[in-house]
Amino acid sequence: TDPKSKQEGTDPYGKKGTAPYGKKGTDPQSKQEGTAPQVDKAVQAVVLAGSRPAMWSEDFQARISKVAVDAGVILLADFCGKDLLRTLELCTPQIIKINEEEFCSTFGYEFPLPEDKLRLLISEKAKELKNVIVITRGTEETYAARNGVFYSHPVEKVVPVNTTACGDTFNAGFIYEYLKTLNETGKADVQSALSKGTWCAARNAESEVPGTIR
Numbered sequence: 001t002d003p004k005s006k007q008e009g010t011d012p013y014g015k016k017g018t019a020p021y022g023k024k025g026t027d028p029q030s031k032q033e034g035t036a037p038q039v040d041k042a043v044q045a046v047v048l049a050g051s052r053p054a055m056w057s058e059d060f061q062a063r064i065s066k067v068a069v070d071a072g073v074i075l076l077a078d079f080c081g082k083d084l085l086r087t088l089e090l091c092t093p094q095i096i097k098i099n100e101e102e103f104c105s106t107f108g109y110e111f112p113l114p115e116d117k118l119r120l121l122i123s124e125k126a127k128e129l130k131n132v133i134v135i136t137r138g139t140e141e142t143y144a145a146r147n148g149v150f151y152s153h154p155v156e157k158v159v160p161v162n163t164t165a166c167g168d169t170f171n172a173g174f175i176y177e178y179l180k181t182l183n184e185t186g187k188a189d190v191q192s193a194l195s196k197g198t199w200c201a202a203r204n205a206e207s208e209v210p211g212t213i214r
Contacts, residue, residue, distance in 0.1 A: 039071035045175050048093075049078035049168060062087040069093065074182075076175050078167065080106045088129070095178070097134040097171060100143075119143060123150045132190060134197075136170065142198065146190050153194035156202035165210035166201045173200030 039046070046068040052061055061083045068075040069091040077084065077093035080102035087093065100118065104111035109121060118135075126133040127148030134144040137155075144151040174197030181189035203213035 037067045039068060039073055043071075043073050044179050045074040045076065047076045047078065047171050047175055049076075049171060051079065052083055058082075059086055059090075062090045065093055066091045074175070074179065076171060078171055092129050092131055095132045095134065095175070096129075097136070097174070100135050100137045103133075103135050119150055119152075123148050132188075134174065134194070136167070142194055144190055144194055151190050151194060153191070153198055156198055158202045158205050160205040161208055162210060163205050166204050169204035169211065169213065170197040170201040173197040 048061060048064060061079060065075055065077060065087045075093040076095040076097055078097045080098045084106055101111050122133055122135055122143050123145040126145035130147055132146045136142050139155055141152050141154045174193045177196035178188045178193040181192055200213055204210060207213060
């Protein structure tokens with residue numbers, strides 16, 4: 001059950017006979033016959049967020065991201081650094097959402113940057129990647145860009161009770177509104193998605209129990 005074991009039928013979780021995705025023979029790097037990882041047809045979006053545990057392989061997030069992108073679902077990637085750069089070598093998430101410092105450190109910019117320079121770089125990177133980039137900035141307004149077009153939205157001022165999971169709650173609100181407007185009009189409304197994500201994060205900060213909003 002050693003995660004680094006090369007014995008046949010042993011997965012990173014120590015369960016004999018189970019592949020990393022829970023089905024024998026589904027590892028995308030495996031040369032053995034089997035079924036490649038698939039995304040359920042009912043799934044419209046995947047949110048992949050958080051730091052990678054050391055027990056996971058270095059390309060784990062990148063491979064999961066590629067499965068989602070290849071399946072044609074909307075992928076929101078909320079991770080940074082080498083993990084994000086590895087992912088970009090394989091595929092481009094439709095949405096990248098990270099904070100200002102993570103954006104600068106990942107793409108090699110100095111931190112902090114003057115606001116006009118930061119806005120320009122976000123727009124240029126989104127144009128280069130042909131995707132949406134969302135940059136949260138703590139108590140300062142949130143910046144975003146889609147294919148070079150810049151957006152911003154103010155942070156809602158609240159008396160915080162518990163800020164745990166505010167980033168995850170923002171992601172949930174953002175992707176909900178992004179998909180809702182995409183399904184209704186054929187084009188996702190980034191400005192509306194920023195507003196919904198901000199509202200959800202604010203309600204989460206006001207709640208004693210993370211992830212519960214009204």
